[in-house]
Amino acid sequence: MMRSIDRLLSSKLFLKVVSVLVAVLVWFYLASDRGTEVVRTVTVPLEFLNVPVDMSVSSGVREVDIQVSGTRETAFSLTGTIASQIDLKGLGPGSHRRPVQVILPSGLRLVEVSPPFVDLNLIRLASRVLPVRMLVPDGLPPGYRLEEHRIDPVEVTVKGPEHLLSSLENVWVAPTLEQLLQEKDLTLPVVSSADRDQRTPFMIEPSEADLSFRLVRGFPRRAVPVRVELKGDPGKDFQVEAVVVDPPELTIQGPLESIERIDQIFLGPIDITGLSADVTRVVMVEDLAEDVQVVEDPSVRVRILLAERTxxxxxxxxxxxxxxxxxxxxxxxxxxxxxxxxxxxxxxxxxxxxxxxxxxxxxxxxxxxxxxxxxxxxxxxxxxxxxxxxxxxxxxxxxxxxx
Structure with missing residues (x-):
């Protein structure tokens, strides 16, 4: 008896019958479950429609959670086509609260939107042409200095919120210390802030600028104007018409903190008592700081021009x-x-x-x-x-x- 049962259970016919029964049961299960309604929540990006010209949208909400219901097949196959929108037609600058509009495909029903309303700001945009400046990084090695640099283009067009744009005087290219030490021409992004990590609300065109520079060793140099002090008065029938200094500027070099304290070089005093004709004097520059010197010739030609006095x-x-x-x-x-x-x-x-x-x-x-x-x-x-x-x-x- 047992052998007969074993032969039956291990026979190919029995296994085929069992397979058919299992397949029929699975089919009935799936067919009955297909019509069951389920609820599902999806997160979709928020779209802004009809944004007014020359305005930008500022909002803390960029995504919304949408809860929909439908059959299991519909809920899982059509959620990728769900959209959320806010219509900004006819709105002016300022703060607004607008409802979220949900676009659903056929076969899905909206259960809930979170959040149902979104607070936003419409900000008026403006544009200005601003100069591009170079932001020199800290930490140049001792003895190194930037003697000259060139930026191309020298100006760019900046577009952004009107109230923020009015406070900008210029924009920047900000090379790193490592980039400067390579001593190669650079192409850098143009940024609106000296803080390289700050997110910017501005659009800059062109967005990049070429930077060429010269990194040299030695004390820094500075060109300062030459001033002449006169003592006395010319003859009573004459007056000083002009004082011509050649060269009008001298280049000095020395430690940065020392040359920054020298705004101008004073010569003289030159005594003009009783003068009745033009004179030319050669004056040597003296009394600069101990660690500051004049580059090249320290002498200056001073021409004093007189005019008849009436x-x-x-x-x-x-x-x-x-x-x-x-x-x-x-x-x-x-x-x-x-x-x-x-x-x-x-x-x-x-x-x-x-x-x-x-x-x-x-x-x-x-x-x-x-x-x-x-x-x-x-x-x-x-x-x-x-x-x-x-x-x-x-x-x-x-x-x-x-x-």
Missing amino acids: ERRLFTKVPVRLSGRSVYPGWRVEPSEVSVILEGSPSDLDAAEAKGSPIDVYVDVTNLVSQKITVPVKTTLRAKGVSLADIDPPNVTVYALTE
């Missing part, structure tokens, strides 16, 4: 005399005195004043018929080297004396 001098109560013959026995002048201003060199004016009356003021009554008439004042200069600048009044009234 001034104006007022003479008051100058009498007005009568000149010429008239049909009347006499005339009376009102006013009988005038003020005159003479112009010339101080020496000529002094000489004119020493003579007592440097100018003759008169009116010509020849051929005058009217008994009262206003006539111009005439003058004759008695002094040399001076000229008449003004007379007050320029006209006087004369009255005929009939008796």
